[in-house]
Amino acid sequence: MSAVSLTQIVKRFGNFTAVHPMSLDIEDGSFVTLLGPSGCGKTTTLRMIAGLLDPTEGEIAIKGKRVNDVPIHKRNLGLVFQNYALFPHKTVAENVAFGLNYRNVGKEDARRKVAEALDLVQLPDLGARYPKELSGGQQQRIALARAIVIEPDVLLLDEPLSALDANLREDMRVELKRIQQRIGVTTVFVTHDQTEALAMSDQIIVMSKGRVEQVGAPEEVYNTPASEFVAQFLGASNLLAAQCTDISGGEIALDLADFPRIIIAQKRAPKISAAGPVKLVIRAEKLLLRPAGTAPDGMLSVNATVENVDYQGQSARYFLRVGDHQMQAINMIEDHPFAAGAQVALTFRPKDCAALPLEVGS
Amino acid sequence: MSIEQREARQPWILLTPALTAISLLLIVPLMFIVVYSFWLKSAVGADTPGFYLDNWTEVLTDRFYRDILLNTLKIAAITTVACALLGYPAAYFISRSKGNKMILLLLLMLPFWISYIIRTMSWINILGVSGALNSAMIHVGLIDEPIQMLYNQTTVILGLVHFLLPFMVLNIFVSLDGIDTNLEDAASSLGATRWQGFLQVTLPLSLPGLAAGGLLCFVLAAGTYITPVILGGPPDAMFANLVYEAIIRQLNWPLGSALSLLLLIVLGVLVLIYNRYLGMAQLAKGLG
Numbered sequence: 001m002s003a004v005s006l007t008q009i010v011k012r013f014g015n016f017t018a019v020h021p022m023s024l025d026i027e028d029g030s031f032v033t034l035l036g037p038s039g040c041g042k043t044t045t046l047r048m049i050a051g052l053l054d055p056t057e058g059e060i061a062i063k064g065k066r067v068n069d070v071p072i073h074k075r076n077l078g079l080v081f082q083n084y085a086l087f088p089h090k091t092v093a094e095n096v097a098f099g100l101n102y103r104n105v106g107k108e109d110a111r112r113k114v115a116e117a118l119d120l121v122q123l124p125d126l127g128a129r130y131p132k133e134l135s136g137g138q139q140q141r142i143a144l145a146r147a148i149v150i151e152p153d154v155l156l157l158d159e160p161l162s163a164l165d166a167n168l169r170e171d172m173r174v175e176l177k178r179i180q181q182r183i184g185v186t187t188v189f190v191t192h193d194q195t196e197a198l199a200m201s202d203q204i205i206v207m208s209k210g211r212v213e214q215v216g217a218p219e220e221v222y223n224t225p226a227s228e229f230v231a232q233f234l235g236a237s238n239l240l241a242a243q244c245t246d247i248s249g250g251e252i253a254l255d256l257a258d259f260p261r262i263i264i265a266q267k268r269a270p271k272i273s274a275a276g277p278v279k280l281v282i283r284a285e286k287l288l289l290r291p292a293g294t295a296p297d298g299m300l301s302v303n304a305t306v307e308n309v310d311y312q313g314q315s316a317r318y319f320l321r322v323g324d325h326q327m328q329a330i331n332m333i334e335d336h337p338f339a340a341g342a343q344v345a346l347t348f349r350p351k352d353c354a355a356l357p358l359e360v361g362s
Numbered sequence: 363m364s365i366e367q368r369e370a371r372q373p374w375i376l377l378t379p380a381l382t383a384i385s386l387l388l389i390v391p392l393m394f395i396v397v398y399s400f401w402l403k404s405a406v407g408a409d410t411p412g413f414y415l416d417n418w419t420e421v422l423t424d425r426f427y428r429d430i431l432l433n434t435l436k437i438a439a440i441t442t443v444a445c446a447l448l449g450y451p452a453a454y455f456i457s458r459s460k461g462n463k464m465i466l467l468l469l470l471m472l473p474f475w476i477s478y479i480i481r482t483m484s485w486i487n488i489l490g491v492s493g494a495l496n497s498a499m500i501h502v503g504l505i506d507e508p509i510q511m512l513y514n515q516t517t518v519i520l521g522l523v524h525f526l527l528p529f530m531v532l533n534i535f536v537s538l539d540g541i542d543t544n545l546e547d548a549a550s551s552l553g554a555t556r557w558q559g560f561l562q563v564t565l566p567l568s569l570p571g572l573a574a575g576g577l578l579c580f581v582l583a584a585g586t587y588i589t590p591v592i593l594g595g596p597p598d599a600m601f602a603n604l605v606y607e608a609i610i611r612q613l614n615w616p617l618g619s620a621l622s623l624l625l626l627i628v629l630g631v632l633v634l635i636y637n638r639y640l641g642m643a644q645l646a647k648g649l650g
Contacts, residue, residue, distance in 0.1 A: 052547055072550045073559075079551035085544035089566050098562075102553030143548075150552060 001064050003028040003186035004049060004154055009058030011044050018044045020210045021058070026154075026188065027202075031180055033189045035197040036207035037233070042190045043158060045207075049188060050156050051075050063153055073102070078147030078185070082159040084139040086131035092118070092142050093127035099150035117145040120179055137168045144176070148183060155180070155187045161196060173199055194234045198222060206230050224268060224354055225281060231356065236284035236317070238327045244278045244355065254280055254355060258323030259302055262350050269355035279356045286352035287329035289318060292343040304346040306338050322346060399619035409616055417620035427604065427621070431628065434601040437515065438583035441522040445530040445579045446572060448523065453534035453571075454564075458543075467535070470528050482521050482592045489517060513595035521589040526582055530575040537571020538564070577636060581629055601625050 034042035051072035121141035214226035225231035549559035587602030609618035
C-alpha cells in the first residue's frame with residue numbers, strides 16, 4: 001500500500017496552473033524528493049499533501065484513505081518548514097510537546113516522548129531554552145523533533161536545509177537521512193538543490209513549470225535524464241545536436257560534426273525510436289581532459305581548446321571549444337589545471353553518453 | 363575626533379531637536395502647572411503665589427472628584443475592552459488578507475482625515491431625536507414617538523469607541539502582521555484546530571500589540587473631554603471636563619492645575635502597574 005498516492009491532481013490559482021495533472025505513488029517508508037527550480041510546483045504539491053491547499057482536481061490518499069476533505073489537523077502529518085517555524089513564546093520542550101497535547105498522551109508519556117525525540121536529534125539538554133537562544137541548525141533539529149514526536153504517517157519537509165549555511169547543510173543532510181532511516185517514516189522532501197536530492201532520496205521527482213519531468217532513483221535520473229531540462233538541472237551537462245543515423249541490435253549510432261561516430265546502448269536513449277536529429281547528452285564530469293596527443297586508451301578522443309578555466313581547488317571547470325561546439329568539463333586537478341588557450345585531447349567513453357529526442361521549441 | 367567618539371555623539375545630535383521641543387513645549391509648561399497647583403485663587407481675580415496645599419486637599423478629599431475620577435476610569439476601561447473585542451477580528455482580517463492589505467489600511471486611516479469633533483457630532487445626526495435611527499424606526503412603525511438615545515454614558519462610550527478603534531486596530535495589526543503564518547500552519551499540522559492554534563500561538567504572540575493598543579485607548583479615553591461634552595449628559599462628566607470647568611469657566615487655574623496633575627499621576631501609576639503585571643519584558647524576551 002502506498003503511504004501517499006496522488007491521482008491526477010491539478011492546482012490552479014485563477015488562470016495560472018501551478019500543478020498540471022500529476023499522479024504519484026509514494027511507497028511506505030521511502031524518502032521521496034520533489035526537485036525543481038522555484039515556481040515548478042513542488043511546494044504547491046507538498047502543501048496539497050499537507051492539506052494547506054486544496055487540489056483543484058484529483059484525489060489525494062494517505063495510507064489508502066482519501067484525504068481531500070480531511071482538514072490538516074486530522075491528517076497526522078509532520079511538517080518542517082524552511083524557516084523552522086518554532087513557536088517563539090514556547091520553550092524547546094513545549095514546542096516539541098505541542099502536538100502531543102492534541103493526542104491522548106499522558107503527562108508522563110509525553111515527557112518521555114519529548115526526551116526521546118530530543119535525544120534522537122542529539123539535543124537532549126536544550127528543553128528549557130527558547131528557540132531564539134538556539135542556532136539555525138539547532139532550531140531546525142528541534143523543528144524536526146517536533147514533527148516526528150507525534151509519529152506522523154508522512155513527514156513533509158519544505159526546503160528544510162535551505163536556510164542553513166553550507167557546512168551545516170551537509171551535516172544536517174546526513175543527520176536527517178539517519179533519523180529518517182532510524183524511524184522509517186515515509187518522507188516527502190522538497191528542494192531545489194540537486195545535491196541534496198541525489199544524496200538523500202530513494203526516489204526523485206524532477207518538476208518543471210508544474211509538470212513532472214522524470215521520476216526515478218537518483219542514479220537513474222542522473223545518468224539517464226528523460227528530458228533536456230533534467231539533463232541541465234541535475235549537474236552540468238553538455239547537450240550537442242547530433243544525427244541518429246542507425247538503430248540496430250540494441251545500439252544507436254550518433255554522428256555529429258568534429259566528433260567520431262558514437263555508438264551507445266539503446267537503453268541510454270529510451271525515447272529514440274527512429275533515425276533523425278537528436279541531442280547527445282554528456283555530463284561535464286565524464287569528459288576527461290588530457291594533454292594533446294595522449295593515447296586515447298580505448299576512449300573516444302577529440303581535439304579541444306580550453307577557452308576559460310574556473311578554478312575550484314580540488315577540481316576545475318573548463319569551458320571548451322570543439323569545432324563549433326561549446327562544451328564544459330569538470331575534472332579533478334592532479335598537478336596544475338590546464339591553462340586557458342591550451343590545446344587538449346578531450347576523451348570520453350561512449351557508455352557515458354545518452355541521447356534525447358529533439359524537443360519542440362528547442 | 364575618533365570615529366567611536368563621533369558615533370557616540372551622533373544619537374544626541376539627532377535627538378536634540380526632539381528633546382528641545384519636548385522640553386520647551388511639555389516639560390516647562392508642566393512645571394508651570396505644578397507651581398500653579400500650589401497657588402491660591404483669590405476672590406478678586408489675581409491668584410496668590412505661594413505654597414498652599416488647599417487645592418490638593420480639596421481634590422484629594424472631596425468625594426465629588428473621587429467619584430468622577432472613578433467614573434472616568436470605568437468609562438476608559440469599558441471603552442478599551444470594547445475596542446479590543448471589536449478591533450482584534452478586524453486587525454486579524456486585515457493582516458491575513460492578501461493583496462488589498464494597503465487599501466484596507468487606508469480605509470482604516472480615512473476617519474482621521476475628518477475632525478474628531480465632527481465625527482463625534484455625527485452621532486447626533488444618527489441617534490438624535492430627529493436623527494436617522496429615530497426617523498427610520500418611526501417610518502417603519504416600530505415606535506410612535508422618537509426615543510431619546512443621546513446624552514448618557516452609553517453614547518459617550520459609543521463615541522469613544524468610534525474615535526479610538528482605529529488606534530487599537532493599527533496596534534494589533536502591526537503585531538499580527540509580524541507573525542510568521544507558517545506558525546499557524548505548523549500548529550494545525552501538529553493537530554491543533556484553527557481555533558486552538560489561534561489561542562496557543564497567534565493570540566499570545568499578538569499580545570504586545572493588544573497591550574500597546576489597550577494602553578493607548580485607555581489613556582486617550584481617560585483624558586478625553588470633548589466626547590462627554592457632545593454626547594454625554596450632565597451626570598456623565600469625565601475628569602478632563604472638571605479641568606476645563608475649573609480653568610475656562612471658573613478661571614481657577616490653581617485648582618485646575620491640581621486636578622490635571624491628579625489625572626496625570628493616576629494614569630502614570632496605572633501605566634506602570636500595567637507594564638509590571640502584563641510581563642511585557644518577558645514576552646519581548648520570548649520574541650527576541
